[in-house]
Amino acid sequence: MGMLASAGAEITPRAEDADVIVVNTCSFIESAQQESVNAILEMAQHKQSGRAQKLVVAGCLVERFRGDIQKDIPEVDAVVGTGELDGILSAAGLTLPQPPISAGPFTILNSRPEGARREQTGRFARDEWQGAVGDLPNYLYDENTPRVLATPSYTAYIKIAEGCDHPCTFCIIPQLRGKFRSRRFESVIAEAERLARRGVKEITLIGQDTTCYGEDLGLKDGLALLLERLAHIEELRWVRFLYAYPNKITGRLLEAIAANPKVCSYMDVPLQHSSSSVLKRMKRGAGADIFLRSIKTMRRAVAELTLRTSFIVGFPGESEDDFEQLCDFVREAQFDWLGVFGYSDQEGAASAHISERDKVPPAEIERRRKKLMRIQQTISRRKKKALIGRQFDLLVEGPSEETPLLWEGRTAMHAPEIDGKVFVNDFGDREALVPGEFVRCEISESHDYDLVARIV
Numbered sequence: 001m002g003m004l005a006s007a008g009a010e011i012t013p014r015a016e017d018a019d020v021i022v023v024n025t026c027s028f029i030e031s032a033q034q035e036s037v038n039a040i041l042e043m044a045q046h047k048q049s050g051r052a053q054k055l056v057v058a059g060c061l062v063e064r065f066r067g068d069i070q071k072d073i074p075e076v077d078a079v080v081g082t083g084e085l086d087g088i089l090s091a092a093g094l095t096l097p098q099p100p101i102s103a104g105p106f107t108i109l110n111s112r113p114e115g116a117r118r119e120q121t122g123r124f125a126r127d128e129w130q131g132a133v134g135d136l137p138n139y140l141y142d143e144n145t146p147r148v149l150a151t152p153s154y155t156a157y158i159k160i161a162e163g164c165d166h167p168c169t170f171c172i173i174p175q176l177r178g179k180f181r182s183r184r185f186e187s188v189i190a191e192a193e194r195l196a197r198r199g200v201k202e203i204t205l206i207g208q209d210t211t212c213y214g215e216d217l218g219l220k221d222g223l224a225l226l227l228e229r230l231a232h233i234e235e236l237r238w239v240r241f242l243y244a245y246p247n248k249i250t251g252r253l254l255e256a257i258a259a260n261p262k263v264c265s266y267m268d269v270p271l272q273h274s275s276s277s278v279l280k281r282m283k284r285g286a287g288a289d290i291f292l293r294s295i296k297t298m299r300r301a302v303a304e305l306t307l308r309t310s311f312i313v314g315f316p317g318e319s320e321d322d323f324e325q326l327c328d329f330v331r332e333a334q335f336d337w338l339g340v341f342g343y344s345d346q347e348g349a350a351s352a353h354i355s356e357r358d359k360v361p362p363a364e365i366e367r368r369r370k371k372l373m374r375i376q377q378t379i380s381r382r383k384k385k386a387l388i389g390r391q392f393d394l395l396v397e398g399p400s401e402e403t404p405l406l407w408e409g410r411t412a413m414h415a416p417e418i419d420g421k422v423f424v425n426d427f428g429d430r431e432a433l434v435p436g437e438f439v440r441c442e443i444s445e446s447h448d449y450d451l452v453a454r455i456v
């Protein structure tokens with residue numbers, strides 16, 4: 001969006017007003033592919049009967065089905081993969097302004113030794129994918145890449161790294177996004193400073209794997225160093241990161257969270273499972289005992305830690321016993337937030353080749369998903385109830401989407417978009433609240449996942 005705007009395009013969220021429609025797609029799992037295709041077909045109608053002159057498809061679906069998209073959907077004029085963001089301008093019929101805008105360094109020289117090793121074992125190969133042509137992406141944006149915030153003005157995501165070198169057998173992200181590579185340290189800081197000057201108060205660091213940040217640059221504990229520097233940016237109030245890889249959480253990282261009040265005491269560590277035999281087949285390793293020990297270490301190091309995780313149920317070969325072990329683990333670990341995904345085969349993922357005999361039937365996968373969510377619902381209800389009467393800083397987000405009688409906000413325990421909400425039903429002696437401001441609130445009511453608060 002930033003590059004289009006810099007080249008003179010006016011950005012609109014309304015497809016019916018657009019001359020050029022860009023559909024940014026996902027290809028992580030089949031349901032995401034289907035949703036992406038539906039969006040393309042829906043947008044194609046604007047070209048047939050509306051104002052739109054061009055339809056551009058961007059993102060991960062292009063990495064997976066590049067050759068097929070234009071062939072099968074003739075309304076599509078151009079495709080732009082995850083490694084060729086500069087191509088968006090010519091795809092939209094625009095030219096670079098003079099002097100040329102920086103669209104980021106396109107050639108990445110650094111990589112982790114693991115990446116090179118995994119490449120030799122075929123981790124990034126796309127030979128199985130008909131329709132996927134083109135090179136493995138190596139794009140990374142930098143602080144000079146033009147950017148338009150798609151989030152509310154007070155919060156922003158910063159991508160600190162791209163790609164992934166891990167061998168998880170259910171995942172095709174490495175083939176879609178390429179080898180792990182980090183943005184330069186000073187580039188991330190410069191971008192954060194610029195965002196903070198523009199009014200951003202909360203920064204969420206993302207990447208397919210944030211905890212490897214800097215390894216390819218020769219940095220030790222790169223994420224910890226980054227958090228510490230970001231915590232010194234005066235205008236920022238909250239900094240957090242998502243998607244930590246479990247065995248990459250170091251004492252130094254925990255120290256950086258614990259010692260810097262601006263770094264939210266919040267960790268998102270997708271564990272995927274707790275049965276060691278399932279984790280072994282997922283090529284992730286570890287198991288319930290190791291995880292429980294590291295959760296204990298995390299909670300000891302970071303006071304009042306909010307812990308989020310996610311699991312996959314129904315991975316091929318997951319027995320009833322494996323699943324029950326996972327249920328026991330969830331009861332014991334007492335996560336604050338938890339997501340559960342039902343396994344689905346992905347062409348190109350090693351787990352798709354596990355014998356059909358070992359596949360868990362879809363109805364059983366759904367039963368397990370629901371059961372695990374019910375266990376967590378009870379945990380969440382109890383944890384939320386324990387917060388009644390306590391006070392927190394609240395980032396005001398605006399009137400509630402659910403009812404005009406309430407406003408909504410988040411505490412440091414709530415990452416943007418993924419966690420529950422705090423509804424405000426009592427402004428105290430305030431006449432009005434302003435989206436993006438921080439206020440003090442007291443929790444007055446709790447539900448399964450959401451909270452109700454009054455301003456104090």
Ligand code: SF4
Pocket residue numbers: 164165166167168171172173174208209245
């Ligand atoms: S660490 Fe995450 S992105 Fe990387 S292969 Fe595993 S599941 Fe996929």
